[in-house]
Amino acid sequence: SFLPQIQTFDVEAPCQTVEDLTSGVVMAQVLQKIDPAYFDENWLNRIKTEVGDNWRLKVSNLKKILKGILDYNHEILGQQINDFTLPDVNLIGEHADAAELGRMLQLILGCAVNCEQKQEYIQTIMMMEESVQHVVMTAIQELMSKESPVSVGNDAYVDLDRQLKKTTEELNEALATKEEIAQRCHELDMQVAALQEEKSSLLAENQILMERLNQSDSIEDPNSPAGRRHLQLQTQLEQLQEETFRLEAAKDDYRIRCEELEKEIAELRQQTEELTTLAEEAQSLKDEIDVLRHSSDKVAKLESQVESYKKKLEDLGDLRRQVKLLEEKNTMYMQNTVSLEEELRKANAARSQLETYKRQAVELQNRLSEESKKADKLDYECKRLKEKVDSLQKEKDRLRTERDSLKETIEELRCVQAQEGQLTTAGLMPLGRQEPSDSLAAEIVTPEIK
Structure with a gap:
């Protein structure tokens, strides 16, 4: 609502939107229009114009402007603002808070209607639309009700x-x-x-x-x-x-x-x-x-x-x-x-140590690959030898069984030969009957013994 009134000051900086006001440049130029003697070029040069999106610089500008307004009311206008909530410049600079910005503009308008050229600014307000005029006048009356004169103290x-x-x-x-x-x-x-x-x-x-x-x-x-x-x-x-x-x-x-x-x-x-x-x-x-x-x-x-x-x-x-x-x-x-x-x-x-570690890691990886190949080869050889050992073990068991059977056959042959020897010694058998016993022994002998 205060934007049309601010635009009437005809400042150099753009003031078409609320965002244009948050940097504080427009406000500083308006204050210089209100009282060029107090808000001189030295004071205006303290306001940084190239702020961009840096909200910290905006807050710094707004703090300087708020302090200048309060000092102007106290030193020039002889007014002390009591029971009036001062605007939070951090919210204005960082979040473009409309309510806090309205309080800041309200203070600026209060300076305008109390300065030496107040008749000119009041006439400008009277020529605006009724809705805007009502809002501006209400804000000014509210601010003036909070102001109280201050006594002049010691000059020193x-x-x-x-x-x-x-x-x-x-x-x-x-x-x-x-x-x-x-x-x-x-x-x-x-x-x-x-x-x-x-x-x-x-x-x-x-x-x-x-x-x-x-x-x-x-x-x-x-x-x-x-x-x-x-x-x-x-x-x-x-x-x-x-x-x-x-x-x-x-x-x-x-x-x-x-x-x-x-x-x-x-x-x-x-x-x-x-x-x-x-x-x-x-x-x-x-x-x-x-x-x-x-x-x-x-x-x-x-x-x-x-x-x-x-x-x-x-x-x-x-x-x-x-x-x-x-x-x-x-x-x-x-x-x-x-x-x-x-x-x-x-x-x-x-970084240099990392490069050395990388090279060592590559070398160790290559060595690991070679050792893995050797281990796979040895594993294969071990399996093959194990199979061979199993086959030999089976062959050994088979030969052992065959050996036992041969031992039994030899024992039987020895018994037969012993019996034949006893018969021969006693002379009970004729020679003609000895041949069948020999053929019987020959038949008992297994093909492997033969």
């Missing part, structure tokens, strides 16, 4: 507060720039690693081609296919080397820039601590002034001012916690970078 404290805010903004910008540079360094490291791998593969391919060319054509002849291929590969190799050197130089530059930013962050942190001490001292002095003016007519205004300062100190505590979290994240990122570099070195060392 105001200057100190402004300096503290400026230092905090510079610290946040330095941290954001440092995060971007760290991400860029990481990307450059990945590009350098990829280019080194490509360079290694090209060198290997060049070596293979050189070996082939030594066996076939001469690479010195540029008219031959091998010579042209060699020149092409050489040119490509030189380009890759130049790209590698360029990326390494850019990487070193970014690292130097990161170190400089770390030094700046340390200095800004020290300044923040000093300003915090001064702010605490100023607060204590302000409390003494409140005690001295307790009986005056400005008691209510001074108490509201004290409450506002307390809120600012709470905001400062939040900023300290955010700075601490960012420091922890920075330390974690540095540790991750060191561990990743160590893992990269280990991976390069393990």
